[in-house]
Amino acid sequence: MNSTAALALAEPGEAADLAAFLVRLLRFDKAAVVRLQGVPRPDGPGVLAVFGRLPLGGSGVLVVRTAGLSRLDAPVDLTVSAGQLLDGLDEAAGTVARPAPVTGPAWAGLLPPRTGWQPVGAPPADRVRAEVTDAVREFRERSEAVPGHHRTRAVLDALADEIWSRPVTVLPELPLRAAHAAQVIGFLNPRAPLGVHRAGGWLRLSAPAGSVALRTAAAPGAGLGLSPVRPR
Numbered sequence: 001m002n003s004t005a006a007l008a009l010a011e012p013g014e015a016a017d018l019a020a021f022l023v024r025l026l027r028f029d030k031a032a033v034v035r036l037q038g039v040p041r042p043d044g045p046g047v048l049a050v051f052g053r054l055p056l057g058g059s060g061v062l063v064v065r066t067a068g069l070s071r072l073d074a075p076v077d078l079t080v081s082a083g084q085l086l087d088g089l090d091e092a093a094g095t096v097a098r099p100a101p102v103t104g105p106a107w108a109g110l111l112p113p114r115t116g117w118q119p120v121g122a123p124p125a126d127r128v129r130a131e132v133t134d135a136v137r138e139f140r141e142r143s144e145a146v147p148g149h150h151r152t153r154a155v156l157d158a159l160a161d162e163i164w165s166r167p168v169t170v171l172p173e174l175p176l177r178a179a180h181a182a183q184v185i186g187f188l189n190p191r192a193p194l195g196v197h198r199a200g201g202w203l204r205l206s207a208p209a210g211s212v213a214l215r216t217a218a219a220p221g222a223g224l225g226l227s228p229v230r231p232r
Contacts, residue, residue: 006095010068022086038076046072057160061181079104117197123171126190
């Protein structure tokens with residue numbers, strides 16, 4: 001397989017799931033980029049991880065969608081346009097074309113660590129989702145109460161940061177920002193299990209559909225690249 005060949009996805013429906021992920025990213029940023037990492041696996045052909053960034057308030061959260069590959073001859077690691085990647089998805093054939101690489105933003109070079117994740121907890125998804133819903137309602141009501149001439153991006157970002165920095169009640173180690181990101185990207189299913197893990201200054205919220213990662217503190221060794229394995 002050459003460096004520009006399309007990647008063949010292993011399971012029916014993977015292309016549609018990946019397309020839905022990219023569409024949600026592009027709603028937040030029409031010029032969004034994603035970092036692709038494809039790694040061969042000892043127990044199969046390989047897995048593709050697609051890293052994106054959701055801007056929530058003044059901070060960002062990384063979101064990761066994985067897909068099994070039916071064939072992978074060599075590792076893949078490049079940053080591309082999310083829109084071009086979406087255009088290159090062929091749901092009928094179950095393939096994804098690799099766009100030309102682009103110069104990525106700073107976040108694309110600072111991914112979560114590859115190893116060292118330790119469990120923090122497994123909050124009930126329905127209760128986490130209920131807290132996110134309440135917080136979204138609060139943000140809407142408070143932002144609408146701000147006089148129009150004061151409703152600037154900076155004011156709204158500050159309000160968002162105040163709300164999304166709060167801890168989730170059922171697991172205080174988890175900030176609402178991570179749960180909100182999981183909700184808007186389509187990972188937060190109230191009937192699906194959640195897991196929270198920490199590695200150095202990073203926190204990860206994992207669900208069957210994908211994971212969310214954010215930096216909670218600067219830590220030596222962070223940013224070495226996350227192995228793109230399916231969330232468990």
